[in-house]
Amino acid sequence: MSxxxxxxxxxxxxxxxxxxxxxxxxxxxxxxxxxLSLDVPxxxxxxxxxxxxxxxxxxxxxxxxxxxxYLIGYYDESVFRDFIKDAASEFPNLSxxxxxxxxxxxxxxxxxxxRDAILKGRPERIFVLNSDVCCSFPLNEMLKLFQDKDAEAVxxxxxxxxxxxxxFGCIVSDAHTRRVLHYVEKPESHISNLINCGVYLFSxxxxxxxxxxxxxxxxxxxxxxxxxxxxxxxxxxxxxDDDDDDENRKNEVIRLEQDILGDMADSKQFFVYETKDFWRxxxxxxxxxxxxxxxxxKAWQNDSPELATPSINIIPPVYIHPSATVHxxxxxxxxxxxxxxxxxxxxxxxxxxxxxxxxxxxHDACVLYSIIGWxxxxxxxxxxxxxxxxVGSHHTSIIKNGVKVQAITILGKECGVGDEIRxxxxxxxxxxxxxxxxxxxxxx
Amino acid sequence: MKAxxxxxxxxxxxxxxxxxxxxxxxxFGNKRMILHQIEALAAAGVTDIVLAxxxxxxxxEKYLAEYEEQFGVNITISIETEPLGTAGPLKLAEKxxxKDDSPFFVLNSDVTCEYPFAELLAFHKSHGDEGTIVVTKVEExxxxxxxxxxxxxxxxxxxxxxxxxxxxxxxxxxxxxLLNTSVLDRIELRPTSIEQETFPEMxxxxxxxxxxxxxxxxxxxxxxxxxxxxxLYLSSLTKKNSPxxxxxxxxxxxxxxxxxxxSAKIGKNCRIGPNVTIGPDVVVGDGVRLQRCVLLSGSKVKxxxxxxxxxxxxxxxVGRWARLENVTVLGDDVTIGDEIYVNGGxxxxxxxxxxxxxxxxxxx
Numbered sequence: 001m002s003x004x005x006x007x008x009x010x011x012x013x014x015x016x017x018x019x020x021x022x023x024x025x026x027x028x029x030x031x032x033x034x035x036l037s038l039d040v041p042x043x044x045x046x047x048x049x050x051x052x053x054x055x056x057x058x059x060x061x062x063x064x065x066x067x068x069x070y071l072i073g074y075y076d077e078s079v080f081r082d083f084i085k086d087a088a089s090e091f092p093n094l095s096x097x098x099x100x101x102x103x104x105x106x107x108x109x110x111x112x113x114x115r116d117a118i119l120k121g122r123p124e125r126i127f128v129l130n131s132d133v134c135c136s137f138p139l140n141e142m143l144k145l146f147q148d149k150d151a152e153a154v155x156x157x158x159x160x161x162x163x164x165x166x167x168f169g170c171i172v173s174d175a176h177t178r179r180v181l182h183y184v185e186k187p188e189s190h191i192s193n194l195i196n197c198g199v200y201l202f203s204x205x206x207x208x209x210x211x212x213x214x215x216x217x218x219x220x221x222x223x224x225x226x227x228x229x230x231x232x233x234x235x236x237x238x239x240x241d242d243d244d245d246d247e248n249r250k251n252e253v254i255r256l257e258q259d260i261l262g263d264m265a266d267s268k269q270f271f272v273y274e275t276k277d278f279w280r281x282x283x284x285x286x287x288x289x290x291x292x293x294x295x296x297x298k299a300w301q302n303d304s305p306e307l308a309t310p311s312i313n314i315i316p317p318v319y320i321h322p323s324a325t326v327h328x329x330x331x332x333x334x335x336x337x338x339x340x341x342x343x344x345x346x347x348x349x350x351x352x353x354x355x356x357x358x359x360x361x362x363h364d365a366c367v368l369y370s371i372i373g374w375x376x377x378x379x380x381x382x383x384x385x386x387x388x389x390x391v392g393s394h395h396t397s398i399i400k401n402g403v404k405v406q407a408i409t410i411l412g413k414e415c416g417v418g419d420e421i422r423x424x425x426x427x428x429x430x431x432x433x434x435x436x437x438x439x440x441x442x443x444x
Numbered sequence: 445m446k447a448x449x450x451x452x453x454x455x456x457x458x459x460x461x462x463x464x465x466x467x468x469x470x471x472f473g474n475k476r477m478i479l480h481q482i483e484a485l486a487a488a489g490v491t492d493i494v495l496a497x498x499x500x501x502x503x504x505e506k507y508l509a510e511y512e513e514q515f516g517v518n519i520t521i522s523i524e525t526e527p528l529g530t531a532g533p534l535k536l537a538e539k540x541x542x543k544d545d546s547p548f549f550v551l552n553s554d555v556t557c558e559y560p561f562a563e564l565l566a567f568h569k570s571h572g573d574e575g576t577i578v579v580t581k582v583e584e585x586x587x588x589x590x591x592x593x594x595x596x597x598x599x600x601x602x603x604x605x606x607x608x609x610x611x612x613x614x615x616x617x618x619x620x621x622l623l624n625t626s627v628l629d630r631i632e633l634r635p636t637s638i639e640q641e642t643f644p645e646m647x648x649x650x651x652x653x654x655x656x657x658x659x660x661x662x663x664x665x666x667x668x669x670x671x672x673x674x675x676l677y678l679s680s681l682t683k684k685n686s687p688x689x690x691x692x693x694x695x696x697x698x699x700x701x702x703x704x705x706x707s708a709k710i711g712k713n714c715r716i717g718p719n720v721t722i723g724p725d726v727v728v729g730d731g732v733r734l735q736r737c738v739l740l741s742g743s744k745v746k747x748x749x750x751x752x753x754x755x756x757x758x759x760x761x762v763g764r765w766a767r768l769e770n771v772t773v774l775g776d777d778v779t780i781g782d783e784i785y786v787n788g789g790x791x792x793x794x795x796x797x798x799x800x801x802x803x804x805x806x807x808x
Contacts, residue, residue: 329730331764346713347731347748349765349783363713364731364748366765368783381715381733381750383767385785387800401803420733420750422767424785424802439802 018065018143019118020127022056023107026074035412035429036285039374041079043071043131046356047288048295049306049319049337051083054090055295056129059137061091066127069094070118072110074101106253108260112211123204128256130198134291135279136298142201142273145178152206152269155180155261156199158279162190164394169196169257173272180270183261194272196257197279206268207260214259285427286396286408288371290389292354293335308332321357330361345380352388362419370409373430379419384409387425400425405440445490445565446541447549448534449481451497453527457666460775460792461740461757466501468553471740472664473677474703474721479511481551481559486515488561490549493517494540496533498524531638534623535631542625550638552619554665556673557657558680559620567655568622571599574651575627577643578620580661588616589639591654599653604644615654618661667773667790671753674738675719678703698735708739711747729764743774746782754786757793770804 024043033042043053053071060066071080080098087096099114111118111128118126125146127139138156146154157171170191172182184191254260264270278294281287299307300317308318315333320326324342332338332350339356345363355361355372362380369386378384386408387398398407405425412430417423424439432443455467462470468478478495485493495508508519522537534541534550541548547568549561557580568576579591590613594602605612617639631642646652660680662673678701681689690702696710699718704710708722711730719736722728726739729747737751742759745751749762754772756762762774763782772786775793780786784797788804791797795807 349748351783364733364750364765366748366750366767366783381748383750383765383785422769422785 017067017121017123018063018125018127019123020060020063020066020069020129021111021118022053022060022069022071022129022131023110024053024071024073024075024080024131026101026104027076032284033282034285035410035427036288036371036373038430039413041075042282043073044079044083045288046337046339047134047282047292047354048299049321049339050295052134052282052291053083053131054087055134056131056137057087057091057094057096059139060127060129061094063127063139063143065143067093067095068121068123069096070114071096071098072101072114073098074104076100104253106255106259108211108214108256109254111256112208112215112254115208119204119208126202126204126207128200128202132282133198133279134282134287134294135197135199135275136277137199138273138275138277139199139201141275142199145271145273146201146203149178149271150269151201151271152203153180153264154201154271154273155183156197157194157272157274158197158276159193159274160195160394162193165193165195166190167394169261170194171196171272173274178271178273180265180272183265183270185257185261194274196261197275198281200256206264210260210264210268211254214254214263218254218259281394284396284406285371285410286386286406288354289335289352289369289386289408290396292337293352296335296337315351327363339374352386369407371411373411373413373415375413376411376415376417378411378417379421381420382417383422383424384411384417385422385424398425400440403440406442445485445488445546445548446492446494446543447485447490447551448494448496448522448537448541449478449551449553450530450533451478451495451553453498455665458670460773460790461667461755464776464793465758466504467665468495469504469507471721471723471738472556472670473674473681474705474723476507477553477556477664478507480556481553482511482515482517482519484559484561485549485551486517488549488565490561491517492540492543493519494537495519495521496524496537497521498527527635528633529635529637531631531636531642532634534628534638535633538628541628545625547622547624550621550623552663554663555619555661556664556677557618557620557661558659560658564620564622564655567599567653571653573600573653574649575621575623575643575646576653576655577601578618578657579615579654580618580657581614582616583614585611585614585616591615591617593654594650599655600650601643601647601652601654603647604639615656618657619663620657622655667755668771670755671736671738671771674721675701675736678719678721705741723758737768772801 044051084096101110105113142154169185171194172192173180280290282291296317308314308320310316313331318333318336320338321340323340324338326344327346329346330344330348335352336350337354341358342355343360347364348361349366352369353367356374358375359372361378364381365378366383370384389407397404406427409426411428414431415428416433418435422437426438426441428443455462469476512519589604589606590608592602594600660676664670664673690704692700696714696716698715701719702717704722705724707724708726710728714732716734720734722739723741725742727744731748732745733750735752738755740758743756745762746764748765750767752769754768757774758776760774760778762780765783766780768786770788772789774791777794778791779796781798786801789801790806
């Protein structure tokens with residue numbers, strides 16, 4: 001008798017297992033997702049009715065050769081326990097484990113730290129997904145390119161406007177062969193408008209030696225500066241304090257974007273799969289609104305049975321949790337997610353918004369381009385409103401009267417908006433009662 | 445008895461409403477401004493009314509003919525070919541005003557109050573001098589011209605003090621006068637001011653008295669004051685238990701002072717008031733919240749909209765879940781889209797608004 005794990009069918013004669021890693025970060029990161037991340041870890045925030053990382057798992061589940069998924073991050077062990085339990089029943093073909101970093105190791109450092117677990121069973125390839133992106137995750141297409149090119153690495157890329165490009169990792173590729181010729185994280189000048197989507201497929205034989213080389217180079221370098229690819233990186237790079245030199249050597253903060261991808265472009269069989277489909281970062285809390293819209297639209301195109309049936313008062317796509325109560329005269333949509341046990345009163349209007357669990361929207365209230373935090377209340381005839389950002393924009397702030405304000409209005413947990421009160425372009429921290437009209441403010 | 449109403453020019457201060465309707469015909473408390481005055485004058489025994497204007501709106505004549513018949517008065521329009529100020533128009537209309545020896549009333553058309561013409565006439569007769577100015581008491585007299593009485597005389601005017609720095613009194617000219625025909629002898633046919641030329645001269649001769657106005661007073665020549673004046677007018681109707689007001693027992697009436705034309709339609713689950721006037725043929729949808737606002741005839745406020753401190757012009761439409769506030773004025777036939785927010789917008793006639801007006805602005 002052999003100890004053979006039952007393998008699923010492998011199309012295209014693909015041999016060898018593939019694993020997936022989702023990089024989830026930790027509580028001390030993701031501050032830009034406040035005030036929502038004050039109450040829920042960003043990867044578990046509900047967008048289009050499901051946690052952000054659930055959307056990653058859905059894509060991973062569609063790759064037949066993947067059976068094992070690791071969430072790597074430095075949140076407390078307990079944080080993902082319930083999610084993993086639920087996901088196990090929803091994705092029976094996947095084994096999902098959380099690997100906790102004892103400290104932030106960087107995106108590559110975390111991978112390397114857990115190399116033994118990842119390499120167990122000798123997988124040929126690993127997908128690495130950043131949990132803070134929203135996209136259609138065309139993993140099977142990436143895999144096909146990987147095989148066609150006999151690649152060592154494939155990166156998912158997308159085209160953005162020229163002025164937006166330098167906020168991201170920029171890829172220079174050979175238009176014909178799709179080979180990555182050059183990679184720079186957040187360049188100062190314009191290099192390319194093809195950017196890194198934060199989704200990778202690596203050959204295990206290539207990625208771990210690459211990280212090891214980077215660690216070795218780090219250890220050999222006497223410099224106080226860990227990496228310096230641009231002035232942007234100067235600020236964000238890991239500065240080594242004289243006092244903590246040894247400490248930081250041990251820290252092994254190695255990031256894929258800054259420390260690995262550039263070298264891979266020089267020395268490895270590194271290709272880019274360019275997606276024409278949607279892609280957004282989920283960085284600020286406001287970016288949950290475009291992500292919600294894009295995932296709902298995807299579900300709508302796929303005829304997802306989860307979505308509410310369109311009617312005169314339901315403009316698709318709309319997700320309503322089965323336990324929510326929506327008055328028949330309330331008008332919802334497009335791009336609205338209504339969470340568990342939410343109550344929407346008579347004649348209320350909700351558009352381009354997320355209403356989180358246990359919240360109440362009273363009669364005749366109007367909620368536009370906003371996120372209503374858990375257990376919040378919006379009074380009768382109140383108006384909670386954000387401002388739509390231009391289609392294709394990767395920003396979540398806008399300039400109003402010469403001042404930068406949040407485009408999306410966000411109410412944190414257990415906030416209250418009084419009857420007839422107007423809240424416009426505000427971010428409201430948890431447990432606040434709004435009794436007067438407010439606009440363009442952060443309410444502490 | 446005779447009266448002259450100083451209408452003046454195009455009423456630019458009340459735009460955008462006056463772009464399509466002459467100011468005297470704009471409805472105030474569901475009644476055209478001029479009609480309030482004609483009605484009160486007729487009740488005081490006035491038979492001849494002169495409207496002093498410096499333009500000739502065709503549409504006025506139709507309404508004036510109607511009012512002539514309704515109240516049994518003669519209404520003539522006196523047109524200035526050049527602006528004659530506040531006194532010149534009296535001279536121009538001398539023929540009518542001298543029709544008999546009785547004194548004549550002079551009214552600024554922008555002023556709203558309870559028009560106590562009978563009491564004014566009785567007072568005027570009692571003092572026997574040439575003129576009486578109606579005065580109202582204000583909280584901040586430093587913004588106005590203040591009237592000072594002769595020492596030891598309760599009504600005879602001693603002098604006018606323009607924008608006093610120190611307190612000299614709080615009675616100001618309310619823009620309503622009763623004058624003997626002899627005053628016309630002292631007015632020349634040229635641009636001239638009754639306040640700055642005619643009255644000071646009468647004061648010198650001790651011929652001018654003041655008459656204290658009871659109740660509210662407001663110059664409603666601009667939108668903000670038009671709304672405030674409407675509140676004052678509705679409050680006075682409430683005080684008088686006017687049967688015109690919608691009873692507070694109606695479930696949708698909130699806080700009283702609500703005046704709804706019988707032809708208007710009100711939807712379910714609305715909350716209306718305080719201080720709302722709803723004109724003829726207005727349609728208010730379901731779940732609408734209205735307060736401190738004026739809906740002019742033929743306008744429509746759709747379901748779940750929220751309207752405060754706003755004048756909705758004739759035949760205009762306010763979309764579902766729209767929110768209008770902060771002295772927003774919609775001209776004739778304006779459309780505000782669904783879910784749109786307008787903060788202090790002045791919207792010119794026939795415009796359709798599809799994006800928010802976040803800060804006060806004139807939308808051409």
